[in-house]
Amino acid sequence: MALRLLAGLAIMGAACPLAAAPEVAHKDTMLVYIGTQADAIWLARLDRRQGRLSIVGQAAPVARPTWLTVDADSHWLFSVSETGTDGFEQGGVVSYAINPADGALTRLSRVTSGGSGPTYLAYAKRQKTLLVGNFWGGEVTSFPVRGDGRLWPYASLMRDTGKGAVPKQSMPHAHATVLDPTGHFVLVPDMGVDRVFIYRLAPKTHQLQASQPAFATTPPGTGPRHGVFSRDGRFFYLLTELSAEMRSYRWDAKRGRLTAMQALPLDPAGTPVSQKSAAEIALGKDGRFLYASNRIRSTIVTYALNQRTGLARQIGEVPTGGSRPRSFAIDPSGQWMIVGNQESQTISLFRIDQVSGALQRTGEPVPLPTKPVAFAFYP
Template sequence: MRKSLPLTALAACAAVVCAAAPPSPRGSAPRETMVYIGTQGAGILSARLDDDSGKLSPPAAAAQVTRPTWLALDPARKLLFTVSEVGNYDGQNGEVLSYAVDPQSGALRPLSRAASGGGGPTHLSWASRAGAVFVANFGSGDVAALPVSADGRLAQPSSVQRETGSGPNPKQKSAHAHAATLDPSGRYVLVCDMGADKIFVYRYDRKSGALSPAPTPFLFTGPGTGPRNALFSNDGRFYYAITEHAADVRVLRWDARAGRLTPVQTAPLDPPGFTDHSASVIALSEDGRFLYAGNRTRSVLTVFAIDRATGKLAPVQEVSTGGLRPRGFALAPGGRWLLAGNQDSQTVAVFAVDRATGRLTQRGAPVPVGTEKPVSFAFLPLTPPKQPLR
């Protein structure tokens, strides 16, 4: 196991300027959530988010990992999973790592590391009902299932599927798996492939850990679209996928019995005539009423309201992220705060969320993170220390 070392890049971090919080009652500790920040640099960062004010502490080094660009958390068992995104273009295999999280301090303790099943792992998802993490390997175009033991240790991949295809964009010379997600039934894994312009559908056998092509093995999203990231609606009837090269959100009806996607709507993120598209990721409000989409070229987030009956999207707001190229963002537990990682300006912006309307309001100045380039987030509400009896 490699020893975690402090990161020198954080010397440039500055204090956060955010809206002032009302004073806490005498003797009570502020409610805090630990924020883990995945980066394109040398490690995972961590910071504390004040749940009442939205104030974010200056980020600090949490663990040394090469390019931990995507994080996933198992809040029940206090486990953090991360990719190590190496091997995008040189044929090397990437890795996946797991950490135990101290529920009071948020400190990370290394548990295990395993092969990612391909090169350039760019995304993973933890699925408790499957007992596994699913990894999308961008560089090699592979998707892999990695079983996870009861103590949080990763096994080597139980199954790997290599995707094929290409597209007209210069970045689409081969398949590039970019997001792997287990469906709510636990029987299928859906993979956005940015290089092949397809959303692949695989059967998943929990007993054997095997992935295999579904009877309808993929949905073609159109030439040069580049599906990049996706999620399911709360009721599991709809699958929302964001395309990088077309910069739109695809609303797709999901048939869990047949394992098949059906197009419903295409919601654009850029104005008519705009051609320099580069969308990033999407997020869903906890109540399932609003969807948030990232746009890297114009450095904005778009808020959509969701029609529960049809799954269709209606635009609500477009707001600047306060920095350059927001590759990743996420909603904190409870849905009051959204954090956006501005990759090129190396800052994290905090937004207050109006849970009635879905609208976002930036709180204070973006928080510097040194040279680490913030690109993903995971959250764990901290357990307050027990007070001694008097």
């Protein structure tokens, strides 16, 4: 499928035409797929030597591709289609083949997500299983991935249960599917019920089953959203949306259990609950630093991690240069962070100091004709 080119959108430089394939293939250049709340996946090019991000154009039409993930070795991209938010129909999951020469996407398959409003997916590469969280209905589904990148219908469907303490928590809202480093467990932060559900993943059948204990609870009204494991797999860091906290846990990978250790607010003391909203969390490449986005303050918060104890301390906070940052991603080299400013429809690029973990914005934010809400890298 040919890309629709868009000239003139770039950070520190003009957009490069798709025909410049040699630059795409350069070892210091990465392709960046951008998920949006509109009707297409977009493509950008990151020049890691010069610190420049250039928008190339639309890569594939799809309704509300709000979360993406890439298997670079197999040249596949997976995307949700966050439809069915009215509760009367299911959303979708789509797989694509990536053209290594220019990043063009060719659709391989589309399946229903098993629930309404799929908003997150993770790929268990070793088990060839795609794990999907359906936000609007609270369903969690697992999909076998064929050898050619096509998706089979879901192998299992689990429904989160319960409700929370505030109006936004009238029902389950599965917000992420996080595979633990052993590949045996999937953790599902559920914003609607103040729980992190724990499922076991069967590698041969691609099926999920409830673990024991089946979940860990968070305080009422916190709203678990996204999470990430430490590099050694001993700790789990959870970002809550409604209370805007970074909560740390000890992870027992043998029993599948979380033990709470710490909770740090993203906002200053005294901030009203109505003025709190956190969105994304990510770990730096070497595991020493943790980052989280604050949508109300439009900032990225930096934490230093004690890799022995797993405890964190806040060491910095920088403005994103836009409004309401929803998602951000760190490139595989660990040197660059791309931030999607949802409401201002811009993308900011930050250089990550490899010693201090500090962020420095590079150039002015680049505009996009739609809201950027997710990123996936392809070398």
